[in-house]
Amino acid sequence: MGQAQQTTQQETGSSRPSLAQIFEPVLPDMPRVEEALASVADVQYPLLAKVLSHVVKSGGKRLRPGLTLLSGRFYDYDLSLLVPMAVAVELLHAATLVHDDVIDDSGMRRGSPTLNSFWNGGTTILIGDYVFAKSADFVASTNNTRVIRLFADTLMLICDGELRQRFSAYQWQQSLDDYYKRIEGKTARLFRGATESGAILSNAPEEVVQALSAYGHQVGMAFQIIDDILDFVGDEHEVGKPIGNDLAQGTLTLPTILLMARYPNDNPIPEIFANGGQGVERAIERIVNSEVIAESYKVAASFCERAREAVAILPPGQWRQGLLDFTEYLLVRSA
C-alpha cells in the first residue's frame, strides 16, 4: 500500500470495512447472481463455453451487482427482478472489459492473461458482443421500461466515455471537466445504473430513486479516481496492470492533471505525449513524490462525502450502513 494511501486512511479515521460486511444484507442472495452469470457460459462449443466461463468468473468482486441488490433492499426486495438486473449490470461491465482489452491490446487484467492474449482479436470482439447481448437480454427480462431505458442510456454513455478517452489520447491540454466527463461515462454511469435500477425495481419512491442514483454516480466517480491513483501508486501485482499504464496509453487522469496545473512549465507530460507515451518513468516518479497523490485522494474523498450525503435521507440501519461503509472501502482499496 502506498504512503499517500496510508495517510488518507489515517485522515478519514476509518479502518477498511470488508466487502463481506458491506454486502452482508444481500450476501445470501448473491449465489443466485453467480448462478445466472454462470449460465451465460452454457453454450454449444466447449471452447467457447470455457472462454465465456472465464469472462463471467474472472475474479470480479461483484461490486456492481452487490450495489444493485443493496439498493433494492429499501422497499420491495423482489429478487425475481433484482437478480436479472444485477446480472445485467455485471455482464455489461464484463463485456466492456473484454472489448477494452482488445482495444488496448493489453495482455493482463487483474493479474490474469486477457482473452485477447491467448485468442485472436476477432473472436474476442464477438465474445464481447455476445456478453453485451446477454446483458441486454437479462435487463429486458425485467419487463421494466424505465430500467431498460436507463440501461440503454448507460451503455451509450459508457461508449461515449471510452470514445472521449480515445479521441483525447495524447492531448495534454485537457481540463478537469474533460476528465470528469470522461470518467462519468466510462465508470460512474454504470455504478449509477446499478444503484438506480435497484431502487426503481424495488418500487421505491422517486426521492429514494434519485438519492440512490446520486449515490451511484458519486461512488462511481470516486472509484475511478482511486483507480487512476492506483495506476501510479498501486502494486503492479495487486492492480494487475503495469504502473503508469494510463500515461503510456496517452490517457490523462487526475494526478497528472493536478501535476500539470501545479507545475505548468515544469512537467514531463507534453514531452511524453509527444513521444507517443514513451518515458513515463520520470512522470511516475514526479507524481508519486509530489503532493498530487494526496490531493487526488482528497478529491475522491469529497465524492465519497457527497455519496454519503445523498443517502442521508434513507432510513438508518444495516442496508444504509452498507452503502456508507462502501464509501470507506473505496478510499482504502488497493486493487
Added chain:
Amino acid sequence: MGQAQQTTQQETGSSRPSLAQIFEPVLPDMPRVEEALASVADVQYPLLAKVLSHVVKSGGKRLRPGLTLLSGRFYDYDLSLLVPMAVAVELLHAATLVHDDVIDDSGMRRGSPTLNSFWNGGTTILIGDYVFAKSADFVASTNNTRVIRLFADTLMLICDGELRQRFSAYQWQQSLDDYYKRIEGKTARLFRGATESGAILSNAPEEVVQALSAYGHQVGMAFQIIDDILDFVGDEHEVGKPIGNDLAQGTLTLPTILLMARYPNDNPIPEIFANGGQGVERAIERIVNSEVIAESYKVAASFCERAREAVAILPPGQWRQGLLDFTEYLLVRSA
C-alpha cells in the same frame, strides 16, 4: 450478372421489381428514418462525427427499416413507434457490419473502404459499440417490452450466428442444418426482428404478428443464400468483396455444401481448408461451372415461396404486394 442467375430469373418468370416499387407505400416516411439515422452522427468530436456519418450513410439500401415500416402498415401505422424501431433495426445492422469488418479485417465493404482500413481497430470496435448502444436506445424509446425483448433476443442470435461461423471455420464436415442455423442467427433473425417488430408496434393481432415474423425469417434465409451465391457468381465491383471470399475465410456456404454432397470424394474443399483458405480459385471454377449454383437458387426460391405463403393471410393490396414483390427482388438482386 452471372449465367445461372439469368436462368433462374427466366425460370421464375419474374422481372426485377424495383425497391422504389416495393417500398412505395412507406416511401414518403423514409426521410424520417434517414433523419434519425443521421442524428447518430451528431457528436462532439468532428472526426468521430464524420466516421459515424459514414457508418449510418454508407450506401445501405435500407431494406430492413423499409420492411419494418411496411410490416407496420397493416394495422395502426404509428410512425412515432415505427420510425425509432426501423432506425434501431438499421443501426443494429450497421453495428454488426462495423464489427464484422474489424473481425474479418476486410478492407472493402460495398465497394468502399471499410472504417477499419483507414482507422485503427480499437477505435472501430468502440464505434461499433456506440452504434449498438444507439440502436438499443432507439428500441428502448418505443417503451414496448415485447419488441425490446425481441431486439435483445435478435442481438443474441446474431452474435451466436457469428460465433458459430467463427468456431466452425475451416471445418469442412458441416451439415446443411449447421449452415441454416448459422445463417438464421447471422442474417434471418434480424429480418424477422424487422418485420415482427413492425407488426407488434402496429398492434396487429397475434396471427398477423406470427405471419410477418415467419415472412421475415424466410426472406432473411433467402437473402443470405443469395449473398452466398453472389460470393461465387457476383460481380466483384457490385458485391464490393472479392469473389470466393467466404471460402478463403473458411466459411462453408450453401453452394460449397451442395458441391461436397454431390462430389464427396472429388472436391477441392478439404484441401483448401487444410491450407487455411489458400487456392480458392479451383473451387470457384468448379462451383460456377456445376449445377450447384442453380440448385442454390432453387433453395433460395423455396424460402421465398414459404415467405409468400406466410403472408397469404394478410389483406390483399399494395402493402402485401410490396412484401410479395420483395421476394422476387431478392432472387434476382446482384448486390
